[in-house]
Amino acid sequence: MSVQRDADAAIPNQAPADTPSNTPAGAPADAPRPRGRLLGLGVGPGDPELITVKALRLLKAAPVVAYFVAKGKKGNAFSIIEAHLHDAQIHLPLVYPVTTEALEPPLSYEAIIADFYDSIAHVLAGHLDAGRDVAVICEGDPFFYGSYMYLHDRLAPRFHAEVVPGVCAMLGGAAVLGAPLVYRNQTLSVLSGVLPEAELKRRLADADAAVIMKLGRNFDKVRRVLDELGLARRALYVERATMANQRIVPLADVDPMASPYFSLLVVPGEKWQG
Amino acid sequence: MSVQRDADAAIPNQAPADTPSNTPAGAPADAPRPRGRLLGLGVGPGDPELITVKALRLLKAAPVVAYFVAKGKKGNAFSIIEAHLHDAQIHLPLVYPVTTEALEPPLSYEAIIADFYDSIAHVLAGHLDAGRDVAVICEGDPFFYGSYMYLHDRLAPRFHAEVVPGVCAMLGGAAVLGAPLVYRNQTLSVLSGVLPEAELKRRLADADAAVIMKLGRNFDKVRRVLDELGLARRALYVERATMANQRIVPLADVDPMASPYFSLLVVPGEKWQG
Numbered sequence: 001m002s003v004q005r006d007a008d009a010a011i012p013n014q015a016p017a018d019t020p021s022n023t024p025a026g027a028p029a030d031a032p033r034p035r036g037r038l039l040g041l042g043v044g045p046g047d048p049e050l051i052t053v054k055a056l057r058l059l060k061a062a063p064v065v066a067y068f069v070a071k072g073k074k075g076n077a078f079s080i081i082e083a084h085l086h087d088a089q090i091h092l093p094l095v096y097p098v099t100t101e102a103l104e105p106p107l108s109y110e111a112i113i114a115d116f117y118d119s120i121a122h123v124l125a126g127h128l129d130a131g132r133d134v135a136v137i138c139e140g141d142p143f144f145y146g147s148y149m150y151l152h153d154r155l156a157p158r159f160h161a162e163v164v165p166g167v168c169a170m171l172g173g174a175a176v177l178g179a180p181l182v183y184r185n186q187t188l189s190v191l192s193g194v195l196p197e198a199e200l201k202r203r204l205a206d207a208d209a210a211v212i213m214k215l216g217r218n219f220d221k222v223r224r225v226l227d228e229l230g231l232a233r234r235a236l237y238v239e240r241a242t243m244a245n246q247r248i249v250p251l252a253d254v255d256p257m258a259s260p261y262f263s264l265l266v267v268p269g270e271k272w273q274g
Numbered sequence: 275m276s277v278q279r280d281a282d283a284a285i286p287n288q289a290p291a292d293t294p295s296n297t298p299a300g301a302p303a304d305a306p307r308p309r310g311r312l313l314g315l316g317v318g319p320g321d322p323e324l325i326t327v328k329a330l331r332l333l334k335a336a337p338v339v340a341y342f343v344a345k346g347k348k349g350n351a352f353s354i355i356e357a358h359l360h361d362a363q364i365h366l367p368l369v370y371p372v373t374t375e376a377l378e379p380p381l382s383y384e385a386i387i388a389d390f391y392d393s394i395a396h397v398l399a400g401h402l403d404a405g406r407d408v409a410v411i412c413e414g415d416p417f418f419y420g421s422y423m424y425l426h427d428r429l430a431p432r433f434h435a436e437v438v439p440g441v442c443a444m445l446g447g448a449a450v451l452g453a454p455l456v457y458r459n460q461t462l463s464v465l466s467g468v469l470p471e472a473e474l475k476r477r478l479a480d481a482d483a484a485v486i487m488k489l490g491r492n493f494d495k496v497r498r499v500l501d502e503l504g505l506a507r508r509a510l511y512v513e514r515a516t517m518a519n520q521r522i523v524p525l526a527d528v529d530p531m532a533s534p535y536f537s538l539l540v541v542p543g544e545k546w547q548g
Contacts, residue, residue: 050326163449180416187464187465272424
């Protein structure tokens with residue numbers, strides 16, 4: 001054991017001097033080599049300038065930069081940070097094995113995606129064990145419907161993990177729509193367009209203000225519910241808010257067959273005349 | 275009329291060359307002098323590094339910088355951006371005339387605060403009419419329970435207004451708590467601790483994940499509701515998340531008489547084992 005420990009100690013710390021690695025409090029006493037940190041970096045809703053100063057600093061200093069991407073795509077997250085990457089970094093695209101949850105049996109989205117996260121976590125753990133910090137790039141905010149969460153849940157118990165919050169898509173949307181979202185003591189409900197129609201209706205009827213995400217092929221259902229509740233006049237729609245190809249379209253003019261995943265609806269709270 | 279127009283045109287544009295002002299589409303044809311832009315800048319939850327690159331750029335370039343502050347206080351928003359201010363800028367503290375909503379009749383919080391926003395809007399309009407951009411500094415995000423919203427509602431109909439979204443307090447809180455907030459198609463409810471106990475209970479019982487803001491003297495009531503719903507084991511509490519004096523305290527140990535306004539509770543969604 002002591003021989004092994006000495007051998008480990010002789011391996012130089014591979015983390016650059018400007019990215020100190022913290023050893024978590026729970027690390028075993030016989031692991032003297034500093035391990036890398038897992039960094040979940042929120043990079044904002046799309047406009048590359050909406051990254052925070054902190055995320056930018058940690059991104060530039062990270063020896064390994066990982067980002068989720070759909071098969072055959074460049075990826076929005078990658079586009080946001082591309083200009084800041086440099087050749088000395090290891091770039092690690094994390095390519096989703098499936099892009100839709102609708103699969104024919106015996107295929108199961110849940111099983112395939114769980115295997116995918118397991119295998120990514122294994123790869124990242126290798127870098128962390130070798131003393132390299134790993135920055136996982138997250139569109140919007142890492143803990144707000146972000147794929148990073150599944151890596152965090154797998155790795156945070158074993159490694160030092162730090163999350164840098166980001167500007168989430170719904171606030172990027174409210175900003176470009178010029179729509180103050182919630183006043184004073186109003187309640188905000190953030191809903192997924194995937195929800196069943198009856199549940200969407202019940203929750204929207206009870207909300208002071210609401211944001212509906214994950215529209216895509218759910219758009220038609222959501223618009224119908226807004227119409228039925230008399231909320232259509234207050235609802236505002238935007239595609240790819242703050243991105244270069246952003247589109248703001250009146251609700252009635254949206255083509256339900258062409259609404260992209262990165263679209264959202266905002267129902268702002270009633271203005272307070274204070 | 276034409277004499278007046280010529281006289282106006284002879285007044286030099288007072289906006290610095292590096293901060294071009296946009297004339298709104300609806301500006302009258304006889305107002306050739308470019309007017310300033312109203313900029314609502316989200317500067318994040320407290321850590322000065324959690325400002326976005328865009329907000330920082332616009333802040334540095336703005337000839338007038340306004341920020342809300344309580345009487346006799348320096349102000350959190352000011353602390354976040356203080357290091358970036360320079361002497362060539364006009365600094366405009368907007369001092370709240372009252373700090374509590376509980377006033378003795380005939381005083382009315384609503385009336386006093388409405389007068390306050392009216393008079394500030396008048397001052398800012400003066401700068402905008404003179405061609406100076408005005409940056410209003412907003413802790414967190416401008417459209418997420420921000421005082422900026424009341425200025426926006428008053429001034430956006432008359433001036434070009436642009437909002438730069440920011441990292442909101444609840445995402446700063448989730449990040450420092452290491453708490454993934456919402457998975458997949460979970461619903462997030464953002465609630466004010468000011469709500470009546472029965473309404474809080476009803477809404478929390480129906481939420482997949484929740485954030486409760488504006489705790490302060492409402493803390494005891496909120497904790498009781500969490501206890502009754504069996505949510506106390508999932509709830510996480512933080513004061514002044516991401517600020518230098520941040521405190522994370524187990525729910526049971528919070529002193530209800532000492533919970534500050536800038537504290538919040540997070541009830542994360544149940545983990546998805548994908």
